[in-house]
Amino acid sequence: MTTEAIAATTSQAYSASVTVADGASLNVFVDENLQPGEMVTLERTYNAGANWVEVVDPLFRGVVLNETTLSQIVSGPGVFRLNKTATTASTAVYYD
Secondary structure, eight states: OOEEEEEEESSOEEOOOEEEOTTOEEEEEESSOOOTTOOEEEEEESSTTSOEEEOOOTTTTTEEEOSSOOEEEEESSEEEEEEEOOOSSOEEEEEO
16 A cells, blocks of 8 residues: 655655655656655664664665655655655655
């Protein structure tokens, strides 16, 4: 089932926290093409949302979606949120 993580907007926006169980994964995607410099990054909390840190790994270095990657798999375990930069087009972020 597809869930709207961030409602369509041109403004910078965060999703609510999303818990991904060990062995589970999410497919994160946008409804509009992103332009150069526009992106969605992935952040993780280690203390129930009091602090968030950008997920950094060799594959996508925190950037989940950009102008060349419009869909990405996020694997658990963890509690995550998505951070969409300001965009030219009104853009929503989804996961399923």
